[in-house]
Amino acid sequence: MSSIVILLSIVGTVLVGAVSPGPSFVLVSHTAIIRSRQAGLAAALGMGIGGAVFALLALAGLNALLMRVEWAYLLFKLLGGAYLAYLGVRIWRGASLPLPPERGEGKKRGEGAWRSFFLGAATQLSNPKTALVYGSIFAAFLPASPEAWLFTALPLAVFLIEAGWYAVVALVFSAERPRAAYGRAKHVVDRIAGAVLVGLGIRLILDAVRLRPV
Template sequence: MNEFTILATLATIHFIALMSPGPDFALVVQSTAKHGRKAGLAIATGLSAGILIHSTLSLTGVSYLVHNNPALYSAVQFLGGSYLLYLGLSSLKALLQTSTLDHTETVPDTQRPLSSANKPLTPFFRKGLMTNLLNPKALIFFVSLLSSIVPATMSLVGKVSAMALLWGLSIFWFSLLAYALSTKRVASKVEQAGPFIDGICALLFTAVGVSILWHLLPF
């Protein structure tokens, strides 16, 4: 295949993977529904930065070395599984606290959470970055995708184009998702479904985290 065909194939497979439900997708939906468009866009930027790092490490062979080193790969799995489990349990805790507050008559102003407009965006960016970067399934995906499609003889321009393409599609899709969920027509419905979305996302993060950690058990 010529480099244009390689890039087109890479873009198609990656975009299909982006649209499939998973921790990245769930995080954008949850954050946008709960904290608004700016938070969702910050999450999208963080996720895309993680994808850029994954693609860079895969194309330079670093991820391949990690994947084929049992000790290093187990460490990545442990960190990733633990972080996703932490996200899931934190989301469940927040959901329970919100449910408890909803059943109280009044909440003092000093105890009310900051509006999304006043919240710093750096934590959301960091959350998106770490969610993607520490996901061992993302590491496997990029190692498998890039090693099977991108030949070692591909030019430097071609490899840089591949990294830019993966990043560009990621920031486009996740930002589009955050924007669509925060439009006036959709935002009110998303807000009403907030507790349901939080619950589903929390269960997804918890399930993926437990699944990853479970496979590390020595039996």
């Protein structure tokens, strides 16, 4: 199998995983609606950076390390679960607040974009299973001695997939009609989104507790 075919196979597999709904989708869509299109795109960029970091770490063997050093993997899951639960509680608590108007320009808007960027990156990095998934995909497709250029191409491809997909999500959900529809059902949608994130966070925590070393 040529290196080009290997790269395309990995890209296709990662793309399928990226478009599957999860906490990243909830965060980007919520950010785009509540804050602004710019904030949603910044969160999408953060998702891309977080995905590229995990891809680099997977290539470096982080997935093997996490599987061997059980306490590190469990700690990672506990912290990631607590972070997702925290985000979910924040969204739930804001469900009763009215939808804010479009944000202003200037320094405040720029600060909001940076905050959304870091929030997106942190959300992506909060799930250690992502590193294991990338590691599994790479192990399934990469030969024992892959060409050197793949070690640069793969993180870049993951970044483009993650950032590109969530940029589409941000553009769709920041449009006028979706935002207006959300405004009419904000209290319900926010509670559902918050509950989803809290549920995912608790699931990570319970997994860590269940798998803790005896």
